[in-house]
Amino acid sequence: MSATYDCIVVGLGPAGSTVLRDISLAGVRALGIDKAVFPRDKCCGGAISAAAERQLHVSGWEETVEAELYTVRVALRLGDELTHTTQEPICRFVMRREFDHMLFEAAKETGATVLCGEPVVDVETASSGVIVHTPTQAFKARCLVGCDGANGRVARSLGLQPPRSGAAIEQEISVPEDVARQWDGEVYVSYGTPPWGYGWVFPKKHGLSTGVGSFSPRNAQLPLHMKRLLEHCGLDGYASRRSGHPIPLGGKRRRLHRGPVCLAGDAASLCDPLSGEGISHALHSGHIAALHVLKYLNGEVQDFSAYQEEIEKSITRELALARWIAGKLYRLPRLFFELLQRSPSTLALYFRLIAGTATYSEVVQEVRRQLTHLSLFSGEKMS
Ligand SMILES: Cc1cc2nc3c(=O)[nH]c(=O)nc-3n(C[C@H](O)[C@H](O)[C@H](O)COP(=O)(O)OP(=O)(O)OC[C@H]3O[C@@H](n4cnc5c(N)ncnc54)[C@H](O)[C@@H]3O)c2cc1C
Numbered sequence: 001m002s003a004t005y006d007c008i009v010v011g012l013g014p015a016g017s018t019v020l021r022d023i024s025l026a027g028v029r030a031l032g033i034d035k036a037v038f039p040r041d042k043c044c045g046g047a048i049s050a051a052a053e054r055q056l057h058v059s060g061w062e063e064t065v066e067a068e069l070y071t072v073r074v075a076l077r078l079g080d081e082l083t084h085t086t087q088e089p090i091c092r093f094v095m096r097r098e099f100d101h102m103l104f105e106a107a108k109e110t111g112a113t114v115l116c117g118e119p120v121v122d123v124e125t126a127s128s129g130v131i132v133h134t135p136t137q138a139f140k141a142r143c144l145v146g147c148d149g150a151n152g153r154v155a156r157s158l159g160l161q162p163p164r165s166g167a168a169i170e171q172e173i174s175v176p177e178d179v180a181r182q183w184d185g186e187v188y189v190s191y192g193t194p195p196w197g198y199g200w201v202f203p204k205k206h207g208l209s210t211g212v213g214s215f216s217p218r219n220a221q222l223p224l225h226m227k228r229l230l231e232h233c234g235l236d237g238y239a240s241r242r243s244g245h246p247i248p249l250g251g252k253r254r255r256l257h258r259g260p261v262c263l264a265g266d267a268a269s270l271c272d273p274l275s276g277e278g279i280s281h282a283l284h285s286g287h288i289a290a291l292h293v294l295k296y297l298n299g300e301v302q303d304f305s306a307y308q309e310e311i312e313k314s315i316t317r318e319l320a321l322a323r324w325i326a327g328k329l330y331r332l333p334r335l336f337f338e339l340l341q342r343s344p345s346t347l348a349l350y351f352r353l354i355a356g357t358a359t360y361s362e363v364v365q366e367v368r369r370q371l372t373h374l375s376l377f378s379g380e381k382m383s
Contacts, residue, residue, distance in 0.1 A: 005031045005113070007293050008132050008141040010120045010154050013042065014279050015265025016147030017103035018286025021058070023293050024110035031139060032112055033132070035119035035148075038104045042096035043170050043243035045202050045209050048279060049091045049356030055283035058106040066205040067093040070185040072354065076337040077192040078199075078232045084347065090355045093202055093209070120148065123157040125259040143260040143296050145289050147282075150246040152267035158258045162269050165246035166197070168213030168276060169222045171230070173240040175207055183208055188233060192333040194225035197276075201233055210235060213247060213276045215326055249273040250281065250316060251323035257304035260296070264289040270315055274326040280356065281315050288314065321360035325367060339370050346370055 009020045012034040020032040046066070048056075068089035075081045108114050115134075122133040129142040146154025150165060175183075183203045193199040196216035202209040212229060214220035222244070230236040248269040256263045264270075265282035272278065292307035329336045339346050349366050352358035 003031070003139055005029050005139065005141040006143070006297055007031075008033065008130065008139060008144045010034075010123070010132065010144065010146050011148030011152070011265075011267065012038070012104050012107065012114065012116075013100055013147060013149060013265065013282065014103055015267070015282035015286040015289075016145070017100070017107040018055075018283050019145045019147060019264060019290045019293070020112050020114075021103075021107040021110050022287060022290030024107065024112035026290070026294055028293065028297060030112045031141065032107060032114045033118060033120055033134065033139075034104075034114075034116050037117040039097045039101035041243070042100060043168075043245040044096045044279075045170060045200060045211055045276075046094045046096055046099065046204070047091050047202060047277065048094055048099075049277060049354070051356030052277075052280035052283060053092075053356075055280055055287065057287075058103060061099070061102055064094045064098045064102050065092045066095055067203040068185060069093070069187055069203075071187075072351065073186065073188045074337070074340065074350075075188065075190040075193075076333055078190050078228060080337065080341075082337075082341055082347075084351055086351070090351065093204055095204060120153050123154050123261065125158070125261065129260050143293060144262075145293060146261060146263045146267045147265050147286065147289075149266045150248045152263065154261065155263055155267055158261055160255055160258060160263060162248055163252055163254060165248045165269075166213060166215040166271075166273070166276065167220075167222065167244065167246050168197075168211055169226055169242060169244040170209060170211035171226060171240045171242045172204075173208045173210055173230075173235055173238045175235070175238050179235075179238075180207065190229065190232075191329070191337065193229055194220035194222060196220060196330040199225060199229040201229070201235070208235065210240075215247065215249060215273050215276065215330065247271045247276050247278070249319075249323070251319035251321075253312070253316070256308045256311060259303065262289055262292065262304035262307050268311065270311075270319070272319060272322050274322040274329065274360075275354075281319075284315060285311055318360050321364050325360065325363060328367065328371075339367075343370055 071085045118134040188201040197214035199212040264285040270281035
């Protein structure tokens with residue numbers, strides 16, 4: 001056995017770095033382990049909403065911002081479009097390589113021990129805590145937070161299997177200066193490309209992030225839709241780098257703890273089932289997990305069931321509403337597009353949602369009002 005800690009955090013993306021920083025600042029003897037060496041790439045559009053900004057307690061994070069969003073072009077299946085422009089930025093964009101590195105360094109600066117480049121291959125629970133195995137070492141701790149993402153080893157080791165996920169592919173494109181300038185401050189989002197999802201073009205400092213994501217476990221032929229998106233936007237033929245990753249959709253009840261272990265971020269399936277956004281919930285669940293680690297170590301709680309309740313109250317409840325809206329939107333994208341075209345109040349709410357300043361409860365009320373108005377789905381109950 002290599003060493004003993006109060007808490008081990010597995011995975012040091014936004015969720016794990018947040019947990020590690022919070023508990024280490026509170027004086028916990030903590031070890032963070034990540035299979036990657038930072039800085040490392042992560043398949044992601046890198047959109048940081050106002051909701052995510054509210055959870056970012058690390059000063060200087062703005063230095064990683066690459067672009068700001070002022071104009072949104074919303075399309076239906078690469079066809080009809082509507083455009084909305086604001087004076088204030090709707091959201092910001094980062095490259096995850098730099099953003100995650102900044103969060104990782106902020107956690108490390110607190111004095112926490114970190115081990116990078118070594119995957120966790122197994123986690124065992126024991127009477128006095130947990131034993132974590134990497135290919136070469138074993139570590140003991142009183143408790144553990146699994147932040148190892150959508151394919152998390154911690155969850156699998158403990159039989160906390162996630163439900164089926166959505167999936168997305170992302171393509172970072174290098175474009176000439178004049179093309180990049182055309183996209184300055186602007187995004188393109190096409191609903192229904194692919195079915196049960198959307199395609200996007202986001203601006204970055206030295207290129208563009210493009211992608212397609214489907215929020216249904218069904219095979220949505222993502223590469224084909226990616227090709228169509230790039231052709232439509234005149235972005236095919238540039239040098240690019242493609243990657244793909246699951247999107248672990250939230251809004252469904254799922255067990256997030258066992259004995260001295262709990263899960264946070266993507267490992268806990270906390271991505272928004274409507275937008276695919278997951279950074280804000282990774283950061284938020286990281287802060288909540290850190291508070292519960294402190295309670296656990298102080299003996300205030302005997303397990304992480306109170307953590308699960310708090311996640312359900314603060315995150316899953318909203319994501320369940322997002323899931324309901326997504327069910328309607330992605331089944332009938334034309335109806336929603338027409339709603340956005342016809343109803344200024346729905347359009348305004350949609351942009352507040354993208355900006356992270358509206359809640360899904362508000363959106364559900366508006367959607368119901370509009371759908372009833374259109375005499376569609378009248379009398380339908382939320383599941
Ligand atoms: C294509 C795509 C686009 C997206 N775009 C956006 C967006 O624009 N905005 C947004 O908010 N969200 C977006 N998301 C979702 C977002 O990327 C995730 O929700 C977010 O990264 C979750 O953070 P996390 O810390 O939970 O997990 P991750 O960021 O996945 O970090 C997990 C960490 O665990 C480590 N790890 C994994 N396995 C092990 C192991 N066995 N041992 C040790 N370490 C391990 C990994 O190396 C990694 O560093 C997107 C997702 C995809 C797939």
